[in-house]
Amino acid sequence: MPTYTPPLRDMQFVMHEVLKVAEEFKALPPHADVDAGTIDAVLQEGGKFAAEVMLPLNLGGDEEGCTLDKTTHAVTTPKGFKEAYARYVEGGWAALSCDPAYGGQGLPFVVNQNFYEMMNSANQAWAMYPGLSHGAYEALRAHGTDAQKKLYLPRLISGEWTATMCLTEPHCGTDLGLLRTRAEPVPGAPDGTCRITGSKIFISAGEHDFTENIVHLVLARLPDAPAGSKGISLFVVPKFLVNPDGSLGERNAIYCGGLERKMGIHGNATAQMVIDGAMGTLVGQPHKGLAAMFVMMNTARLGVGNQSLGLTEVAYQNALAYAKDRIQMRSLSGAKARDKPADPIIVHPDVRRMLLTAKAYAEGARALLNYCALLLDKEQHHPDAKVRADSAELVALLTPIAKAFVTDNGWTATVACQQVFGGHGYIHEWGMEQFVRDARINMIYEGTNGIQALDLLGRKVLGDNGASLKKFGKLVAKLVEEEGVSEKMAEFINPLAYLGDQMTRFTTEIGFKALGNPDEAGAAAVDYLRVAGHLVFGYFWARMAQAALRAIEGGSADPFYAAKLQTARFYFARLFPETATLMRTARAGAGVLMDTDAALA
Amino acid sequence: MPTYTPPLRDMQFVMHEVLKVAEEFKALPPHADVDAGTIDAVLQEGGKFAAEVMLPLNLGGDEEGCTLDKTTHAVTTPKGFKEAYARYVEGGWAALSCDPAYGGQGLPFVVNQNFYEMMNSANQAWAMYPGLSHGAYEALRAHGTDAQKKLYLPRLISGEWTATMCLTEPHCGTDLGLLRTRAEPVPGAPDGTCRITGSKIFISAGEHDFTENIVHLVLARLPDAPAGSKGISLFVVPKFLVNPDGSLGERNAIYCGGLERKMGIHGNATAQMVIDGAMGTLVGQPHKGLAAMFVMMNTARLGVGNQSLGLTEVAYQNALAYAKDRIQMRSLSGAKARDKPADPIIVHPDVRRMLLTAKAYAEGARALLNYCALLLDKEQHHPDAKVRADSAELVALLTPIAKAFVTDNGWTATVACQQVFGGHGYIHEWGMEQFVRDARINMIYEGTNGIQALDLLGRKVLGDNGASLKKFGKLVAKLVEEEGVSEKMAEFINPLAYLGDQMTRFTTEIGFKALGNPDEAGAAAVDYLRVAGHLVFGYFWARMAQAALRAIEGGSADPFYAAKLQTARFYFARLFPETATLMRTARAGAGVLMDTDAALA
Known part of the structure; x- marks a missing residue:
């Protein structure tokens, strides 16, 4: 069974030595007193919860999966899942970065980001249950009526109830304009009260035994709705109706009609939801449901990147331990462990390549996702409107990269870590093949990675004529300027500066x-996103190398900093050069794909 | 449930229009009369068997898996598997390319290659049961005593019995020098009769209900064996002892102690074998077991490449059908299916990219593997010793490429085809996630792809100072010379010629x-293998383009040839440029990997 040690030191490095989040928080009124010590203490406890409560349930959860009682429509989650959730609620973890006005602890997103990374390492399938609640909390907080907020937010924040996002239907996933679920206003009922009818599929955490109630956010069409994506409204449809005093009323007509048999995340109930005239109330404006839902979606996309960060980290830790323990063959450059009949496989260069690939991708992703969380904190709380707008713009640009680049890398990394185990990597009990299967969904859900690429290139880059990309480019240019004369930084800064220079021309060319x-x-979009991803990872790897060099120059002998430099060196030498091919293939043009009617007949 | 249409036309193109196998067979006495019509007729029937008998069992076999009765040590295979095997035996399929002296049909390996591709597309887990028998047949035929041949070959050829390879032990896979299973000569028994004791793991098809007997080929150490890999002997250890008249004697002390729970190929029984003083007889010379086993291994490595070719083809076919059927979003360049609420997703460039990736990898692999099979036919039967030796040398060079490059590509391709399905690709009933899970083992077993890379670079290339690589280089140079002046071939020949020129310097540099x-x-090895793989695929894609252009110039209006050109164009524009990055990363040197003790602490 896999083991897991929360990477607290690495998180502290990113937060305190690279991003210096506590200094940034001083400018944000609600977080002005949040210091490094507080954050570290919370994450230490959070890491214990992940490693001690969630991790032991991961392998068994995968084996057992969820079961549906077709008569009662009740879903039983794997052994121990429900009890772990009770401990999660008891520990107040659901409230971590939620609004104190509704009972939240009001900690920065940065804290939540790192806590969720650990939960994802320990048990992605389990972490999805509270994860979906958090997205619904944000959508309701942003767009709900006062009554909805009062009724639902405190119970979502406490974890007493969980929530879902009900978007997908059998015939529409990406293309929500095709959505058919109907909402009929109830005559005589308060404004926005409707009866909802339709079928939803792929509803994560759609039904379970954790809580008494489940709050479904459902997309549906009102009778007068325009066709397409501009005629979709968002409704809150609780499993049990809620009385004005918050007590539970009758069972609502929304139930689980089936569970999907799927490749991974077996511990999470992926439900087919039958909605048969269920009572719902409108969230936000009629026909503006997609906009409201996108509040959830953007958070969810960062959350999916974070899932793959978690899997990359835990896969790496286990592959590293195995590579030190497993003896097999001698080093090509002469025996290293002469007292043993063979050398540990970590002596083999290609085993190191696989391990370092995972390590470099995990640490790059951690820097990026912490940066995005910090931007979200600034977007919400910075007193300067310009800073808020800039932060929002930058996080919007980085979101498709954080989703697609990190999950594609997480796939590469978990597969490489599985490969380190040889034949044992294919066997369930080692847990490595589960990480791979779980990681696969992250490239698909919350908008496939192909959709993320179109979002990045079409909307985020070409859509504003490259303005937000230029903002990121300025950060790169600033770093290049700062470190351009440092000999020790040259190996990191030179390739970054080169790609930074190319990026504008490359983008203009494709845009034209x-x-x-x-x-x-x-x-070009998919390859373009990977180039942009390397620009971003290259930037953060250079910043991490910079922080490590400063610590060493400041007299630190902690091997942690040497490790960072070695990993940065590996990243620039072995992963970053992928851009050479990608810039070529992105430029190959549409013809070679589209003039293929004979080939694809 | 996935569908499958045997790609007979594509096979015929490779065999008859590119490689012209029937002309080559004229020089091989036993195959001199094998014409295209005979081959095509056999493959048409073989395709029916694959598509009609094996395919319908694939999804259910994955769901059900194999079960072990711990009391009787009997394994039950999934529903229908046993009956399908009876039909396979009845159809004489086991005998296809086996020696007529022992009851085989004596057809060329080329025929077997294509038949197995179809079996692998239809049901890899099932195809492994007869596949392993075929490898054992070859090892016994090459190294067995006359008595062993007489006793075992006819029954393996008829399919009455199946066979296994028992190599791996819990503590040794790649490093067979660490092997511990012991063989004690039985006093008074004929020479080479031993009692074998030990534990084996990961034994594919190790126990099942298809046949009355199973012939295990087991690696073990004789008492006087030198340490390491030079002290390993090969034994034949039947499940039931065989009387001299071929009738079954008593149950031998080799039995299945457990089945592995694994990521894929659930329909194949991956057995832990307990060998508890079982009677075995020596195959070949004492202490030379690895050499004898390598006869099986080399065939098996080509066979593994063929498994991924099969999966790539079937995944492609299903993704193509889905992409034409599934409607979602409009084309960026304007609606294409105005009569429908959205366009079929095949209008999207990135969907085409994913489909064409699979198609180009499948067709490249088919050309390579048919070429390897032809080389094996020539190695066995060509009257000229020089041709036999050259063929053997070339197939030895190409084997690690056919194993590792094709299975890595098969992974990329099946994952891309799964991605075409969006969320449905993650759901079991569509079958795409099974192709991915099954494809994963092909990168691991029969020598991990990392081991293949060391075999290629260390033994096959640097080991003979590049002599065999130069032989392949001459084929490339010849093609470049032939087509260097053709304007229409320039887009295929130019990149190939460029890489061909680079290859010598690149190899010399790494060798130095x-x-x-x-x-x-x-x-450098893993990246080097991929560069070599693209040189080989580039060569075959250029030859396929050449054959297609000739057909078009000859007046053919068959869109099949236009399709080949479009796919060749895609291959050179979007897949082949990977070499730009690979040549850079392969040159990054060992330091960046090995000077990482702090990072990998």
Whole structure:
């Protein structure tokens, strides 16, 4: 069974030595007193919860899965899941970064980010139950009526209830414009009260035995709705109706009709939801449901990147331990463990390549996702409107990268870590194949990685004529300027500066071609996103190298900093050069893909 | 449930229009009369068996898996598997390319290659049961005593019995030198009769209900064996002892002690074998067991590449059908299916990219594996010793590429095809996630892909100072010379010629560094293999483009040829440029991997 040690030192490095979050928090009134010590103490406890309560349930949860009683529509989660959730609620973890006005602890998103990373390492399937609640909390907080907020937010924050996002239908996932679920206003009932009818699929945490009630946020069409995506409204549809005093009323007509048999995340109930005239109330404006839902969606996309960060980290830790323990063959450059019949496999260069790939991707992702969380904190709480707007713009740019680049890398990394185990990696009991299967969904849900690429190139980059990309480019240029004369930083700064220079021309070129033929953007988008991802990871790896060098120059002999430099070196030498190919293939043009009707007949 | 149409036309193209196998067979006495019509007729029937008998059992076999009765040690295979095997035997399929002296049909390996591709597409887990028999047949035929051949070959060829390879032990997979299973000569028994004791793991098809007997080929150490890999002998250890007249004697002390729970190929029984003083007879010379086993192993490595070719093809076919059927969003360049509420997703450039990736990898692999099979036919039967030796050398060079490059590509391809399905790709009933899980083992077993890379670079290339690589290089140079002036071939020939030119310098450079530090070879090997793989695929794609252009110039209006050109164009524009990055990362040197003790502490 896999083991897991919360990477607290690495988190502290990113938060306190690279991003210096506590200094940033001083400018944010609600977080002005949040210091490094507080954050570290919370995360230490959070890490214990992940490692001691959640991790032991991960392998068994995968084996057992969830079961549906077709008569009662009740879902039983794997052994121990329910009890772990009770401890989660008891510990107040659901409230971590929620609004104190509704009972939250009001800690920064940065704290939540790192706590969720650990939960994802320990048990992604389990972490999805509270994770979905958090997204619904944010959508209701942003768009709910006062009555809805009063009724639902405190119970979501306490964890007494959980929530879901009910978007997908059998015939529509990406294309929500095709959505068919109907909402009929109830005559005589308060404004926005409707009866909802339809079928939803792929509803994560859609039914379970953790809580008495489940709050479903459901997309549906009102009778007068325009066709397409501009005619979709958002409703809150609780499993049990809620009386004005918050007590539970009758069972609502929304129930689980089936559970999907799927590749991974077996411990999470992926439900088919039958909605048969269920009572719901409108959230936000009629026909503006997608906008309200996107509040959840954007958080969810960062959350999905974080899931793959968690899996990459835990897969890495286990592969590293195995590589030190497993003896097999001698080093090509002469026996290293002469007292043993063979050397530990970590002596083999290619085993190190696989391990370092996972390590470099995990640590790059951790820096990026902490940075995004910090931007969210600034977007919400900075007193300067310009800073809030800039933060919002930058996090919008980085979100598709944090989702797609991190989950594609997480796939590569978990597969590499599985490979370190040889044949044992294919066997369930070692847990490595589960990490791979779980990681696979992260490239698909909350908008496939192909959709993220279109979002990045089409909306976020070309949509504003490269303005937000230029903002990120300025950060890169500033770092290059700061460190351009440092000999020790040259190996990190030079490739970054080179790519930074190329990026504008590369983007302009694709943008120009796309003006003539929009399929040119579609043909280049996926490779473009990976180039942008390396620009971002290159930037954070250079900043991490910078922080490590400063510590060493400041007299620290902690091998932690040497480790950071070695990993940065590996990243720039072995992973970053992928951009050489990607810039070529992104430029290959749409014709080679689209003039293929004979080939794809 | 997935569907499958045997790609007979594509096979015929490779065999008859690119490789012209029937002309080559004229020089091989036993195959001189094998014409295209005969081959095509056999494969048509073989395709029916795969599509009609094996495919319908694939999804259910994955769900059900194999079960072990711990009391009787009997294994039950999934519903329908046993009956399908009876039909396989009845159809004479086991005998296809086996020696007529023992009851085989004596057809060329090329025929077997294509038949197995179809079996692998239809049901890899099932195909492994007869697949392992075929490897054992070859090892016994090459190294067995006359008595062993007489006793075992006819029954393996008829399919009456199956066979296994028992190599791996819990503490040794790659490093068979660590093997502990013991063989004690039985006093008074004929020479080479031993009692074998030990534990084996990961034994594919190790126990089942298909046949009355199972013939295990077991590696073990004789009492006087030198330590390490030079002290390993090969034994034949039948499940039931065999009387001299071929009838079954008593149950031998080799039995299944457990079945592995694993990521995929659930329909195949991956057995832990307990060998408790079982009677076995020596195959080949004492202490030379590895050499004898390598006869099986080399065939098995080509067979594993073929498994991933099969999976790539079937995943492609299903993803293509889905992409034409599933409607979602409009084309970026304007609605294409105005009569429908959205366009079929095949209008999206990135969906085409994913489909064409799978198609180009499948067709490249088919050309390579047919070429390898042809080389095996020539190695066995060509009257000219020089041709036999050259063929053997070339197939030895290409084997690690056919194993590792094709299975890595198969992974990329099946994952891409799964991605085409969006969320549905993660759901079991569509079958796509099974292709991915099954494809994963192919990168691990029969020598991990990392081991293949060391075999290629260390033994096959640097080991003979690049002589066999130069032989392949001459084929490339010849093609470049033939087509260098053709304007229509330029887009295929130019990149190939460029890589061909680079390859010598690239190899010499790594070889030179490896002389100083063998870890340099280990650090470069995996990327080197992929570069070599693209040289080989580039060569075959150029030959396929050449054959297609000739057909078009000859007046053919068959869109099949236009399809080949479109796919070749895609391959060179979007897949082949990976070499730009690989040549850079392969040259990054060992230091960046090995000077990482702090990072990997």
